[in-house]
Amino acid sequence: MDRDPKTFIFHWDATYKIDSLAYPVLVCGISDVGRKFHPVAFFLLGKESEHEYTWAMAALMDMFREVCGRALKLTYVMADAAKAPALSVEAFYFQLGVDRVLMCFYHLVANVHKRLVGTALKSKALVYRHIYNMHYSRSWNELRSHWVNAMNAWGQNEELAAREFTKYFFDQWINSQSWRWQVYHTPAGFATTNNPCEAFNKHFKVTCVMCVTVYTERSTHGLCATFVLLGEVVEEYSTFQAAEFQEAAAPSDKLVYRTRRLVEYNLLEVVPSEFVYDLPNGEVFVRGVVPRHAISLAYAFEFKLNRASIDDAAAAIGDNVLDPSNFDIAAAYDYNTNTNNMRHESLSSATPQPWYGWRVRVLPRELRCECNYFFKNSSCCHVIFALQATKRDVQGNPNIPKTFERGGPQRSQTTRFGRGRGRGGRSARGGRDHAQVGRALEFE
Template identity: 30%
Template sequence: MVTQGFKPSRIRNGMARRFGLTGSELPTLRQVQWFVSSYSKKNLHRNDDYDESLSQIDQLAYGPTVSDTNPFSFGWKRDGRGKPDVGNGSDEKPFLVGLTTKRLLLNAARDPEAFVFHMDTTFKLNQVGYPVIVCGISDKCRSFHLMALFITSQRLEDIYATVLTELRRIFASVSGGRQLVVKFVMADAKAAQQNKVVRVFGADCEFVYLMCFYHVMAKVHEKLKSVPDRLRDQVMADVYDLHFAASQDVYDEQVKPILTSWSDEEQMVWIRGYFERTWVTSAFWRWQCFHTPSGYATTNNPVEQFNRLIKCDYTLRTKHKIGTLTQLLADCCGHQSVTPRIFKESPEATQQLNARVKDFRRRDLLVGMTPSRSSIDFLLVSPNPDVVRVLSRGCERVYLPELGRSREVGPVSAQMEVNYARMEVAGQPEGGWNVDLSTNSCGCKYYFKFAVCIHVIFALQIKSYTGLDGKRTLVNRSVSRKRRRSSITVLLLSIGTLKILLFYSHYAELDHTTRSKAALHND
C-alpha cells in the first residue's frame, strides 16, 4: 500500500478492515506514519540524498543491452569519479535528466510530414519546484505518442537547447545513425523555446513553428472579460473564421476587414491593438489550419491530455521527492512502451461525430440530395456515382442563462461548440455539400481542419459503407422495432375504424329495410 501511494490514515483503516483489528489492536497513526516514512526513504527514494539520486540515475543509465521497453536515463555525462554529472539545480549547474525507452524514440522514425512534434512543460510534480518537459508526436487522429520526459531545474534557453540536442543524439544512437527530422513543431509562445528549436532543428530541417490555437483563444478570452457579450461573441467568431481560413491569401483577405470592424466599436480599439500586435504581426502568428494538412493537431491538447494522465495515474496529484519522481516517470515510459498504440496515418471518426450523425438522421437534419435514377435531374446532370450531395440543416440552439452560453438541442454526446458547429454549414451551396466517396472528402470547413465530418459519415452510411476504411455491407432492409410498433398500431387503428364503419353501414341498411317494410304495411 505504501508503494501505491496510499496515505498513512488510509493504510491504517485498510489494516482494520483486512485483518479485523479493533481500535486497541491497531497501531497508532503516528506509528504508521513513522513506518511509511522510513520505508519510503529506504526503498522508494523519498529523500533528498543527492548521492542516492545519482546512484538511482546511474542504475537507469543507457547501454547497448537495454531492451526496447526498459526505461533508461540519458542527457548527462560522467564526472572525473565516474558518477553521473546531472547538476545540483543551481544557476551555475542546472539539473537535467532525460527518461525514455527505445520503442518510444522509434515512434518518430517515419516521414516527418506524417506527424507534429510537441514540446510542453508541466509543473507541480515534485517538492523542489522542478518542471518536467514532455516531448512527443501526434498522428493524423491527434493521438499523442510519447518520446521522452526531462526533469530540469530551470526553463532557460540553454536548457531547451540541451533537451533537444540530447533528444536528437539519443534518437540517432537508438535508430542506427538516423537523424530526427521534423516538419511541424508546436510549443509554447515563448521566445526561448522558439529560438532554441530554430537553433537545434534549423540546421538540417525545414520546419514550421506552430502556435497552439487553444492558447490563442484562452488569451483572447481573458482580454474580453470586460467586453459586452455581443461584442465578445463576435470577436470569438471572427477569430475562428481566421483560424479556418483555407489559405494564406484567404487569411490576408479576411484579417484586414475584421480588424477594421473591431475599430468601429470604441470598446474594441484596444482589443484590435492587442490582437494585431500579439497574434498577427509577431513571431507566433501561425495558428491557422492551412499551415498543416487536414486532420493534424492545431493545439497542444494531445500533450496536455498526457500531462493530465501523469498527474492522475502516476504522481496521484502529489508533489514527490526527485528520486521518487524519477522512478515514477521511468515507470510511465515503460508502461507507454508496452501499451499497444497504433500510429494512425488516416483520420477516424470520433464518437462525438458518430453520435451526431445518428441524432441528425433521426431528426432529418442531414438529407441526401442526390437525384434518383427516375428523376429528370439524373438524366440532365448525369451525376458521378461516387459523389453524394448532402444537405446539412444545422441544429437548433438554446441559451442557458446559468451557463452564460448556448447549447445545441440534442443528446450531450452529440453536442458541439457553437463555432465548430457553424463550420459545418458555413458556405454551404444551395443543393448541399458534394461528398466524394472515392477520396472521402467534403467541401465544408470542418472537414478542412479535421479531415472528417458528419457529411462524409452520412454519405458513407447512405452507400452502405461501414466507415472510412472503404468496406461495404449489404443493404439493411430490416424495420426497426419502433417503426414496426408504429406500423402495427396504425394497422390496428385502421382495422378498428373499418369495423366501426361496417357496423354503422350494416345498422343503416337494417334501419332502411325496417322503414321500408313499415311503409308497405301502412299502404
C-alpha cells in the same frame, strides 16, 4: 519518430506539480493524423529557460542518432507563445529541417479570453466569430480577407476600440512569430493545438492506468521518486500502453455520436442528384439542416457557462425569440462541439452551403467534403452520414453483406433427421414417422 517527418507533429510541453521541488517535467512526443499522442522522451528541467530547452533538444537529437543511426528530422513543431521553446527550436532549425513552427490555437483563444475579461457578451461573440473565420482560412489570401473584415468590425465596436484590441491582436497574433494558427498551415486531420500533449500530461496527475494505478494520486513526489515514476511511465508506454501509429484519419467518437444525433432529428439529408446535376459513382449531395434558433441557443448554452442567462446570451447575438420546443433540437445540433466550429460545417471558405448541400465523395482513400470542417479535420458529419447512406465503412469500402444468396439449383430444406419444415408425412429421405420413434434409451 523513425518515420517520414511529414506524417507527424512534434509536441513538447512542460508540466508541474509532479515533484515536491516544483521542477518542470518536459514531455516530448509526436501526434499522428488520428491525433493520438505518442510519448518519446521526458526531461526534468531546472526551470523553463532557453538554455534548458536547448539542452533538452540537443539531448533528444543525440539519443535519436544513437538509437536510429541517423539525424533527427522534424517538419512540424507545435508551440505556444512562450519564447524559450521557440528560441531553442530556432537554434536547431536547419539541422532538424523544420518546415514550420505551428501556433497552438487553444493558447491563442485562452489569451484572447483573458484580454476580453469584463467585456459584454456581444463583444466577445463578435471577436470569436472573426477569429474562427481566420482560423479556418484555406490560404494566405483568404486570411487577409478575413483580417480586413475583422478590423472593420472590431473598429466599430466601442468596447474593443477603447481597449485597443485590434492593435493587440495584430501585434501578438498576426505580425509576430506566433501567427501560424490557421488550418492551412497544418495537414488535414492533424491537431491544431497542443491538446494531445496536454491530455497526456494529465496522465501524471489524474488518469488511471488499467483502471488500477494512479501515477501521482494527486500528490507530489520527491526527486528520486519522480525519476522512478517516469521510468514506470516509459516502460508501460513502450509495452502494453503503446498505441498504434495511425496512418489515416478517422472520425472521433464525439463526432460519430453527434452525427447520430443529427440524423435522429432529421438535420442531415441526401439530396437526389437528379435535382441538381449528375454525379460520378461514389459521390452524393448531403445537406445539413440548421434549425431555426439553433445557433442562437447554442451560443446561449456556451455563454450560460459564463454565468449569463439564456435570454441575455441570445440577446447578445440579436435573437430574442426562444421557443422551448426547440431546445431538444438545439441540444442535438450543439452536442459536444464549439458553436463557431458548427458554423463552419455550413461554410466552404467564406461561401455558405448551397440549397442542395455539399458534394461528398466516399470512395476508398478518397473521402472528401467541401465544408471547412472537413478541410481542417479530414472528417465531418456530412461524410459520416454519406458513408452510412451508401452502406460503406469509415474508410469508404463497401460493407460486407450479412446474408448471401445460394448459387445453383436449390432443393427443399430438410432437418438433420430428414424431415421437412412441415409437421406431417415422411420426408423424401425416408426418415421415421414420429409414431415410430421410441422413448429415450429404448430399442425397437
